[in-house]
Amino acid sequence: MKDFKTVILSNQEISPGYYRMRILAPGFGALAKPGQFIMFRSQMSPLLRRPFGIFRIGFLPPDCEGQPPKEYLEILYKVVGRGTAIMQELHQGDRVEVLGPLGRGFDPGRPEGEKILVGGGIGLVPLYMLAEELMRSGSVRLLMGGRTRDDILAVTEFERLGVQTYVSTDDGSLGEEGFVTQALIRALEKSPDATVYACGPMPMIEAVYQICSSRGAPLQVSLEALMACGVGACLGCVVKGAGHSDETPRYLCTCKEGPVFRAEQLDWSRLGEENGYCEGCKS
């Protein structure tokens, strides 16, 4: 984890309402694991930082010969509130503050069996680095869903990694019409020993959980929450863990014990009651 001041390399709209921001981040690749996030702030920002899942890490050729390549990190975000509305106005060279990488990311899991990634809208963000890692050892399938074609992001980048991709939209404007969960049911019928990794809106996450738990498929989910600090101090981002009750509170910090949880760590009966959403880091 680092707390560093850096600059924006680019900030572009990639789909209506969705942006890709590239931030100079030397040495970040050696630190970041798939599923981790950063706390982001610019000089224009409101008070608190905002959490964003790390999409990918890459290198740019150096400005002049003999220098090392420039390492950067990318976040994808959806403009949903005041913080992200300010972010979309930022430009190359603007100064920003990054805290991270933070949190517990994905566990690659057992090596055997197919790996199924389920992404809903901007929830696809933390799955890219996971796909990079999982592709080294076996076959990976991405099931990507959104309301309309505008919510389907970066699928070709997954395809370039060799990931088999499948797209569905609620309105049928891209891929199959319907929910991404239909595809998950079919995929698990074909590969009953698959491991599932999911990130997206809470109704999707809950549906994925129902499907996986009834079929005994191991599931890891990446959650989102409003958070002030990102390091486990403010206790603003808690979710109820398995076995939670008022008498024996078992709260888990999304920032520190998550954002990725194994399904069995969570109290699913109460998860839907939580309605804390951060500003567009996932959905």
Added chain:
Amino acid sequence: MMESLRPKGPSLAVEIAGIKMKNPVMPASGTFGYGEEYAGYLDLETLGAVVTKGLSLRPKAGNPTPRITETTSGMLNAIGLQNVGIDGFIEYKLPFLREINTPVIVNFFGNTLEEYGEVAQRLSDIPEVAGVELNISCPNVKQGGIVFGTDAACAHEVVAHVRKHLRKPLIVKLTPNVTDITVVARAVEEAGADAISCINTITGMAVDVRTRRPRLANRTGGLSGPAIRPIAVRMVHQVVQAVKVPVIGIGGIVEAADALEFLIVGATAVQVGTANFVNPTAMSTIIAGIEKFLVEEDIDDIRELIGSLEL
């Protein structure tokens, strides 16, 4: 020892209720976990003290979510005093704190007078605890939920009760949600407080206009951050004039100049809260900024600055 290592710089050392601090900067309870959460970002030994998350006799679940929301230049929180309880504190949190060479101040609260006394008793037996900070901004469940700290008589009663059971320096943290904070300040001083810290958060509310629901599950929450600083400076100024015990200023401190305001109106030390969330290294920057200011102003000892307000 510290002074001899830095013979030329100004002295930032202060003392509160017998607790010797290298400098007047410490975290506000609840914004710094149990210290460990921030150890990777700043050297805890450079702080004046570490103030831990509010502790109760038994573990406390806290409130449902959403628990926080950002407002203009501040944030509202209704965490609900979630904490590990005193046994959990001793078992899981104290071992880390034991290793750092910085005074540890334990913030605590109770739901009843008896609970306050019991926690005070337990904390008295822990040698690593340099002092305690008493949160009296909690409802007394046995007396119709009246907040101890909003009534001078109740505040006096709980502080006197804690004083009886406590063998440590006692800092009492005041709520600003009162008509006249000086009345409560005088009451807790008379009841045996060795120092006063103020202010706690100001009760506020925010509404999501689309859903027409409160932004916090608890409906209301405590406002903190730069938005409250002028109110806090005013209240600290009033309290300093009303009591003889040292005062710790709290409220919206983000940079050195903010901390200096509190010191100049008479606070002996300051606590930094919400700024820790924004910048984990905020307190380091503030301490360096205070030192720079003293050098620029040709002040050898920070105590010359404290209470130097020109009227």
